[in-house]
Amino acid sequence: MTPHRLLMIEDDARLAHMVQEYLGQSGFEVTHAPDGEQGLSQLPLVQPDLVILDLMMPGIDGLEVCRRIRALSNEQARVPVLMLTAKGDPMDRIIGLELGADDYLPKPFEPRELLARVRAVLRRRAEGGPAGASRTTPVLRFGSLEIDRDGRTVTVAEQPAELTSYQFDLLVAMAERAGRVLTRDQIMEAVRGRELEAFDRSIDVHIGRIRSAIEVDSKNPKRILTVRGVGYVFAKQQD
Known part of the structure; x- marks a missing residue:
């Protein structure tokens, strides 16, 4: 079974390494990009199943990266985005969701919660709709x-x-x-x-x-x- 490919755009190298190791142990293939520019350039190369996107980064911040991902005209425009927000600021979460993020996770976070969120987003995408939904009429x-x-x-x-x-x-x-x-x-x-x-x-x-x-x-x-x-x-x- 081909592992899910994740692209993590995060300027904190130590956090990114920890996430790579933890999610790697759970069968995910994680590519790390240290800033928004490199993250956007990696997107068509990695073709990730999900993007883990930090909000606060130097240069292009997470909100702008999310905006650009959603503005793309190819298949990558529909890649799910899980946004990492500092301190769980409600306004950051709201703005991120308005720009098209699928989920968010406030920092600091437990690796197990990140894993659960990643699996939930990917599961919704794979199931093609809410769990248990009627399929009598597609x-x-x-x-x-x-x-x-x-x-x-x-x-x-x-x-x-x-x-x-x-x-x-x-x-x-x-x-x-x-x-x-x-x-x-x-x-x-x-x-x-x-x-x-x-x-x-x-x-x-x-x-x-x-x-x-x-x-x-x-x-x-x-x-x-x-x-x-x-x-x-x-x-x-x-x-």
Whole structure:
């Protein structure tokens, strides 16, 4: 079995070496790039299954690197990104998620938690959707919105909508439960593979990104509606 290839873009050489050793023992092939420039140049060469990206780096910081990864027009644009943020600053996490990061991990972190996060992101990508999801119909259609669960693509009026792997899974989880009001906890449980702290704003940030991708007017959404004090509901109505 071919090992998963990871690209770690991190200026802390000691931390990168520790991660390389630890994840290497778990069967991962980790390439280290010491800064953003080298990380971007390594991306097409390594063709990683996942990028571990430090936020604070000299020169090009992690936010700009993430922005450039997501702006690419080739297959690398869809590579999952796990962002490392110093001290768990909520604003750093929110900005990172808004730029397209799939997950984040505050420093300092336990190697076991990093391993769990990496495995969770890769598992979601491999499974092609939330664990336990029904596969009776591979394509979900809601008017001009089409969600291809097997192809992991979303189109609106036949135009592609760009979502991260985690955002895709969130959209599928809600679309499969169209018309049902879901709390944030229920949405996360439907997706699985990741636990967030209580009162974390990450789900709200992801929902905002999904709305920007699939709604005609993200400020006046018609598909994903907020139920104040409860959570969200994916509307059943057709376009």
